[in-house]
Amino acid sequence: MDDGAQFSLESNDKGTARLSLVGPYLVSTVGEIDQDLDRLDESFDEIDLSQVSEIDTVGAWVACKLASEHDAKIVGASERARRLLDAIQGMGEDAELTAPREPFWIRVPQAMGVKVGNAWQGILGVLGFLGSILVAFASLIRHPRRFRVKALVHQLELVGVSALPIIGLMSFLIGIVIAQQGAVQLAQFGAETLTINLVGRITLRELGVLMTAIMVAGRSGSAFAAQIGTMKLTEEVDAMRTIGISPIEALVIPRILACTFMMILLGFYSSVIAIIGGAVVGDLMLGIPFWTFLERIKDVVPTYDLWVGLVKAPVFGLIVALAGCYHGMQVQGNSEEVGLRTTLAVVSAIFAVIVLDAFFAVFFTEIGWG
Structure with missing residues (x-):
């Protein structure tokens, strides 16, 4: 006698067709007759499980699929089979795979609430991180021998010296663009010589430091976020x-000391290179000698413009x-988090720099340095 899964199709005296499943309907036996069951063309009204000796989830799923396709009723199921059938019921291919979508007047407040909550948690996290830095600074003041001078010098080189070529090129081109575009507009009023004022003040006061901060970010x-994040991920921290x-x-x-200190030098360096770029345009396009352009900068640019940039x-x-180190220390889970936190570090740093620049502009105007 064959010990595998079998089936038979018969009609009773009442004219009702019945499909009888016989033997063990398990994951190890159903495969032998699965194609035969799929090829059944005759319709039937009942599926009889009274002769099924054993059944598992796969066997119950086969019975449910047949019942759904032929609109048949399952009868003769044992207690175990009934429990499996109840669990499988409604899990067919046509089952709903996604949760119902809430109306927008519910979704939007929920999404805003989540974002506000995340922002609040982020603010608390940054404040806690800043507190940890202040505590560490106080500890280093009490124990100066623990301060890592070599690490500071290395970061000074990476943040400052290595950045000189790219910041210099960027600033030179910005100075050229400001001088050229400014000269074109001022020429309409016969005031091309005021290009010196424009280049000097806007680079020393605003663009030199701002563009340098964006480039450093x-x-x-x-780099700070990626380096610390990778160390956090590999459990070096x-x-x-x-x-x-x-x-x-x-x-x-x-890293904080190196970036804070080098930004002063890089910002001043950027402003000087931008002014040189403007002087080149003045010499080539406006007929203002190169050295005359630079000499006039001292006369037309107030000293406090330099201090505004240096402050x-x-x-x-x-x-x-802070943004780079904070997001680096928040990395956890997997390597994808490193990329995410690195992106967040750059975006949040640039956003904060631009917002602070706006506050500085209002503040310096109020104190008479506008």
Whole structure:
């Protein structure tokens, strides 16, 4: 006698067709007759499971599928078979795969609430991170021998010296664009010589420091997040804590100090190179000698414009370094998180820098440095 799964199709005296399943209907036996069951063309009204010796989830799914396709009723099921059938019922291919979509007047407030909650948690996280940095600074003041001078020098090189070529090129081109476009517009009023005022003030006061901060955010801020995030992912940060080394002191503080200090020098360097770019345009297009252009800068640009840029530079550097280190320390889970946090570090740093620049503009105007 065959011990595998079988079936038979018969009609009773009442004219009702019945499909009888016989034997074990298990994952190991159903495959032998699965194609035969799919090829059944005759219709039937009942599926009889009284002769099924054993059944598992796959066997119950086969019975439910046949019942659904032929609009038949399942009869003769044992207690175990009934439990499996009840669990399988409604899990066919036509089952709803997605949750019903809420109306927009419910979805929008919910989404806004989640975003506000996440923003609030982010603010608390940044404040906590800033507090940890202040505690680490206080600890280093009490124990100056723990300060990592070599790490600071290395970060000064990466953030500052290595960035000189790209920032210099960017600033030179910005100076050229400002001078050329400004000269074209001022020529309508016969005031081409005021191009010197335009280039000098806008680069020293605004664009020199602002564009440098954006460049440092994209270059060094992203590097901070990626480096610390990778160390967090490979559990190097946890290993440092295990052996008694503070990750804030070893990783974060050298980067923050380097970025804050180098932003002052890079911002001034950027402004100077932009002015040189403007002087080149003045010499070639406006007939203003190169050295005359530079000499006039001292006369037409107030000293406080230089101080405005120098005051903003370390604040922007601090913001960029904080964003990069904070998001790097938040990495957890998998490598995809490193890319996500690196992107967030750059975006949040640039956004914060632009917002702060607007506040600085209003503040300096109010105190008479406008």
